[in-house]
Amino acid sequence: MWCQDLFVAKVPNSTINRSILKDILVNKPNKEMNEMETKTQVEDSIIQESLLTCIDLANSDHQSVLSLKQQSKNFFALPLVEKMKVLKNEKHRGYTPFYDQIPDPENQVQGTCNQLVPFPAFILSIFLVYKIYTPSKILKIHLYVLPGWRETMEKYHQEALRVCKAIAKLLALALDMDADYFDSPEMLGKPISTLRLLHYEGKSDPSKGIYGTGAHSDYGMMTLIATDGVLGLQICKDRNAKPQKWEYVPSIEGALVVNLGDMMQCWSNGLFRSTMHRVILNDQNRYSIPFFLEPNHDCIIECLPTCQSESNLPKYPAIKCSTYLTQRYEEVHANFRSYEKHA
Numbered sequence: 235m236w237c238q239d240l241f242v243a244k245v246p247n248s249t250i251n252r253s254i255l256k257d258i259l260v261n262k263p264n265k266e267m268n269e270m271e272t273k274t275q276v277e278d279s280i281i282q283e284s285l286l287t288c289i290d291l292a293n294s295d296h297q298s299v300l301s302l303k304q305q306s307k308n309f310f311a312l313p314l315v316e317k318m319k320v321l322k323n324e325k326h327r328g329y330t331p332f333y334d335q336i337p338d339p340e341n342q343v344q345g346t347c348n349q350l351v352p353f354p355a356f357i358l359s360i361f362l363v364y365k366i367y368t369p370s371k372i373l374k375i376h377l378y379v380l381p382g383w384r385e386t387m388e389k390y391h392q393e394a395l396r397v398c399k400a401i402a403k404l405l406a407l408a409l410d411m412d413a414d415y416f417d418s419p420e421m422l423g424k425p426i427s428t429l430r431l432l433h434y435e436g437k438s439d440p441s442k443g444i445y446g447t448g449a450h451s452d453y454g455m456m457t458l459i460a461t462d463g464v465l466g467l468q469i470c471k472d473r474n475a476k477p478q479k480w481e482y483v484p485s486i487e488g489a490l491v492v493n494l495g496d497m498m499q500c501w502s503n504g505l506f507r508s509t510m511h512r513v514i515l516n517d518q519n520r521y522s523i524p525f526f527l528e529p530n531h532d533c534i535i536e537c538l539p540t541c542q543s544e545s546n547l548p549k550y551p552a553i554k555c556s557t558y559l560t561q562r563y564e565e566v567h568a569n570f571r572s573y574e575k576h577a
């Protein structure tokens with residue numbers, strides 16, 4: 235299998251604080267790896283396998299993933315009136331009762347218009363950001379209605395950030411930069427790290443433009459996805475192919491999916507491509523929990539010095555992280571006031 239053969243980085247929690255290159259063994263747990271081998275293997279897996287990788291979390295981390303999934307289900311099982319108390323705000327944080335994201339407007343019907351969507355693509359989501367915004371309303375309400383909810387979210391959030399930082403070191407090495415390049419105070423000192431809980435219901439019909447989530451790549455540095463094992467996530471390794479070929483991402487117990495985002499494509503000048511993905515539903519409930527990692531608000535995203543030359547000039551304009559994110563959010567989110575009519 236692609237991810238097991240090529241890049242299953244084992245991240246045992248007890249060793250996560252030790253030297254990163256010794257602790258993260260790329261699919262060769264019994265072999266001492268030197269930096270060069272790790273670099274080559276990461277590069278190969280990213281370039282050949284369209285950037286989609288999996289990591290195993292060891293037992294106690296795994297427990298935190300299990301609690302996360304359970305608490306996500308608990309949230310969505312609340313009566314609508316409770317969930318509406320944390321309705322999404324203008325910063326896109328909060329509960330979204332209807333399907334408002336249209337990441338692929340050319341092929342996807344307007345999710346917010348109920349008449350055009352014959353009920354299948356129904357996404358409920360809650361966004362949480364602990365580092366940048368203080369979503370006190372969101373966190374407080376659950377102190378009363380969902381015991382342990384906040385602790386579970388915060389613990390997983392911290393672990394996901396730690397895992398992302400470990401992967402960022404490997405990516406930096408693969409790009410001939412210092413291992414700490416991405417995990418520096420200027421880049422990830424105050425990262426924008428967002429946990430998003432999703433609940434899907436219904437059935438997709440691509441011929442009618444109905445998807446769980448339309449085709450897109452994520453904006454940031456990388457995304458870790460924990461799923462409940464229900465198939466649905468698909469990737470397209472070559473977005474320019476005609477017709478595009480979509481493959482389901484297998485669910486591996488105890489593993490998280492890693493998607494590289496558009497910022498990584500910019501830093502690497504296209505050497506790493508961001509993962510094109512979408513979600514196809516098959517009349518089963520599906521829960522998934524992406525963790526999006528973006529760097530500090532004021533970080534400038536630009537081609538790395540090691541990824542450009544006279545014959546390979548930067549392909550993407552340099553842009554401030556916050557400016558880029560604002561642009562991208564506006565492209566894909568319907569006006570949040572449109573929820574009011576569905577409330």
Ligand SMILES: O=C(O)CCC(=O)C(=O)O
Nearest residue numbers: 432447459467513522524
């Ligand atoms: O539900 C999933 O597995 C993926 C969701 C996703 O791609 C996203 O929220 O950006």
Ligand SMILES: [Fe+2]
Nearest residue numbers: 450451452511
């Ligand atoms: Fe995504």
